[in-house]
Amino acid sequence: MSEPVRFHFDVAGENFVSAGEASATVKKLLRQLGVDPAVIRRVSIAMYEGEINMVIHANGGTADILVYTDRIVIVLEDHGPGIPNVGLAMQEGYSTAAENVRALGFGAGMGLPNMKRYTDSMDIETAVGRGTKITMEISL
């Protein structure tokens, strides 16, 4: 198995102006690598939702994108509050976002469901008070 192409990003917390910059950069880089536009769109959406979650809930975190010949892996890791009830958080419409965040158009409770919907697999490791690590894969 050849070594993947790796991209690493630090995502700033509570910054809704810069939110999405990492996803936008990944979109451009994948385009340069010649990845199928439909796949790029799925990666972009899943990563943006994860990025926004880290901005809203976790005071930022890191995003790592690994591009293999047969798949793209997105790893999002934060040291935020963790997710007390993953099953609930995965339900469309469930959100704990604050009112000021909702006023921006976020907090629809679609973030995690969208991430699952647009990837082939999604794994959530989370511990309350310690943080969350989400690993998503999209086959090429």
Place this chain on the structure above:
Amino acid sequence: MKINELRDTLALQPLSEGDTDREVSGGYTGDLLSFVMGRCPADSAWITIMNNVNVLAVASLADAACVILAEDSVPDDAVLSRARTEGINLYTSPMTAYELCGRLYALLS
């Protein structure tokens, strides 16, 4: 239908333009960004009254063909500047989202 044809037919006021020869294949309306992100098909015209900077990120990442702001919604200068830098097709119209959807649906059907 191309974006420039849509713009002229609906008398949309351009706020920022990129590739206006791009085809619009459908439409979507909504103000909740994650709903739009999850449901707006690629190459759609997205109709919304939301006008903050995150609209640009969603439009770009979800591959919307253009954004039409309803009811004369206009973003602030920082958002406009970023839209122009990124070449996002961004329009405003005095029509309500309802009227815009109706007109768009009729044009694309």
